[in-house]
Amino acid sequence: MSHLKIQSINCQYNQQIVLHNLDLQLAHNEILCLLGASGCGKTTLLKAIAGLQPISQGKILLQGQDLTSVPVEQRNIGFIFQDYALFPHLTVAQNIQFGLDKKSADEKQRILYDMLNLVHLSGLENRYPHQLSGGQQQRVAIARALACQPQLLLLDEPFSNIDSQIRYQMIDEIKQILKQQGISAIFVTHSKEEAFAFADKIALMKDGKIIQSGETDKLYYQPNCKFVAEFLGSCNYIDCYIDEKNRLHSLFGVQQLNDEINLANGKTAKKNTALQWLIRPHHIHIVPNLQGNGLILHKQFLGQYYQYQIQIVGSATLTEIKVQSNQFLSIGQKVQLSYQDTHPILWQTDL
Known part of the structure; x- marks a missing residue:
């Protein structure tokens, strides 16, 4: 049984539907990103x-319980807001213990120190939020949410206020905490980098609909449409076709495919029909070659790699290429491009 199951829900503002017939599932101890x-x-x-x-339609089930008509305070769901929503007039200890009124004094103290140890804030329990760094404030918000032992944790843009130098350290720490505690979580972000680093699965949304959901690597390597492919990273679309002998013809030459190939939308690729091949720029191999099939038109240094814009010789196509920084090439230089893929991602040219 799914830990969380969303069935055909609609939401609307002022009679305008903003969520359209959404279906989504979350497993126990799984982290899902709404991207x-x-x-x-x-x-x-x-x-x-x-x-x-x-919601105006559908059901939300948590561990089999229909939450549709359950009040907020009875859902046993933790919520961490973008600004953490800590109470400025309460200490760290008081913030963490907020919501534990039904617990005994001894139990409240035990939970407090368990949470302080869990989020590495021991010794800071008497400080106020304004005396903490952004990362420490976030840890307090995590501790407060987990202190109530929620069945599900929701996080709205949880890393947007964290300094970029420590953001991915915080992502790793919080992910470890959730996994250690066996907590299922859903978080919201517009950053694909945060999604890849923090989530087990991604649900990519557009105009109130989920366009594709699944494991993070599956969405990146097997997008079901160009919107998904382009949202998750830079793309090249290479003209190609598959012949009757199941060989793929493209600017990279001819390569034999082992199996029948489906298009990204699941349909079978037709033989001798114009197709487009999705190739991520950093997957293309590039070497200097005076007789090569590419000419460098432009380059950018982006820290970890150079990004080159290359014209294919004999074609008007511009292909964006990313290579590691040890490949220092010059504008106007001829290069040879190569790539092998026995399971290419293909689209019809009119999609």
Whole structure:
């Protein structure tokens, strides 16, 4: 049984539907990212799960219980807001213990020190939020949410206020905490880098709909449409076709495919039909070659790698290439491009 199951839910504002017939599942101890541009419905879906946004259709099931008519305070769901929503007039200890009123004094103290140890804030329990760094404030918010032993944790843009130099350290720490505690979580972000680093699965949204969901690497390497492919990274689309002998013809030459190939939308690729081949720029191998099939038109140094814009010899196509920084090449230099892929991602040219 799924830990969380969302069945065909709709949400609307002022009679305008903002979430369209959404279905989603979350397993126990799994972290799911709702990814997408601003205004696509990510936070609305998060609030609907929490009970902060009413739904006009469908069901939300948590461990088999229908939450549709359950009040917010009875859902046993933790929510961490973008600004952490710590109480400025309360100490770290008081913030963490907020919501534990039904516990005995001894139990509250035990939970407090368990949480302080868990989030590495021991010794800071008497400080106030303004005396903490952004990362420490986030740890307090995590501790407060986990102190109530929620069945599900929701996080709205949890890393946006963290300095970029420590952001991925915090992502790793919080992911370890959630895994250690066996907590299922859903978080919202517009950053694909955060999604890849923190999530087990991604649900990519657009205009109130989930376009594709699944394991993070599956969405990157097996996108079901160009929107998904382009949202998750730079793309090259190489003209190609498959002949009757199941050979792929492209600017990289001819290569034999082992199996029948399906298009990204699941349909069978037709023989001798114009197709486009998705290739990520950093997957293409590039070497200097005076007789090569590419000419460097432009380059950018992006820290970990150079990004080259290359014209294919004899074609008007411009292909964006990313290579590691040890490949120092010059504008105007001829290069040879090569790439092998026995399971290419293909689209019809009119998609």
